[in-house]
Amino acid sequence: RKEVEQDPGPFNVPEGATVAFNCTYSNSASQSFFWYRQDCRKEPKLLMSVYSSGNEDGRFTAQLNRASQYISLLIRDSKLSDSATYLCVVNSGGQNFVFGPGTRLSVLP
Amino acid sequence: DAGVIQSPRHEVTEMGQEVTLRCKPISGHNSLFWYRQTMMRGLELLIYFNNNVPIDDSGMPEDRFSAKMPNASFSTLKIQPSEPRDSAVYFCASGGGGVYEQYFGPGTRLTVT
Numbered sequence: 512r513k514e515v516e517q518d519p520g521p522f523n524v525p526e527g528a529t530v531a532f533n534c535t536y537s538n539s540a541s542q543s544f545f546w547y548r549q550d551c552r553k554e555p556k557l558l559m560s561v562y563s564s565g566n567e568d569g570r571f572t573a574q575l576n577r578a579s580q581y582i583s584l585l586i587r588d589s590k591l592s593d594s595a596t597y598l599c600v601v602n603s604g605g606q607n608f609v610f611g612p613g614t615r616l617s618v619l620p
Numbered sequence: 621d622a623g624v625i626q627s628p629r630h631e632v633t634e635m636g637q638e639v640t641l642r643c644k645p646i647s648g649h650n651s652l653f654w655y656r657q658t659m660m661r662g663l664e665l666l667i668y669f670n671n672n673v674p675i676d677d678s679g680m681p682e683d684r685f686s687a688k689m690p691n692a693s694f695s696t697l698k699i700q701p702s703e704p705r706d707s708a709v710y711f712c713a714s715g716g717g718g719v720y721e722q723y724f725g726p727g728t729r730l731t732v733t
Contacts, residue, residue: 557721602720607676
């Protein structure tokens with residue numbers, strides 16, 4: 512089993528839709544969690560950290576469920592500019608970051 | 621700040637040739653990471669340095685790959701000899717200093733023919 516798993520998609524949604532991505536991780540000792548966004552032919556960039564209590568940044572909401580070892584990202588009122596690949600990242604201590612394979616999102620007009 | 625700088629941005633070379641990729645991390649960051657990204661395998665960590673010292677190189681695929689960080693502002697990833705299966709985008713990222721976010725460079729797109 513891979514350390515971090517994601518549904519590869521693609522998720523094709525219309526503008527304005529709400530879309531959710533899940534990510535599961537296998538290392539129960541994982542300490543910190545992130546969502547990165549990667550545009551086509553560009554480098555990954557941090558979208559948001561994921562806190563135990565859940566956190567929100569505008570239209571984006573991240574949740575963490577330690578008991579079930581999964582992380583979610585919810586995007587409300589999706590925009591064309593949200594089209595990208597969303598990478599789940601898990602840190603198990605120090606600088607040991609593991610990136611998931613990514614979920615591709617296409618927001619359609 | 622200019623961000624993480626990588627060179628070259630594109631490299632096309634023939635099988636058997638030596639390839640050297642370069643990275644300048646963000647000033648003040650004490651961790652540097654080399655990743656490789658392909659469609660099949662996604663983003664893989666090859667090696668990371670902390671305070672210029674290699675900490676984990678378990679992701680380096682084989683002896684043909686080597687990485688150095690002679691000082692806090694420069695790192696190289698070398699492939700010798702290169703093979704077609706090394707074709708990928710190689711990213712350098714920096715971070716650390718109590719901050720968990722990694723800042724990625726624009727990547728080097730390597731094609732080995």
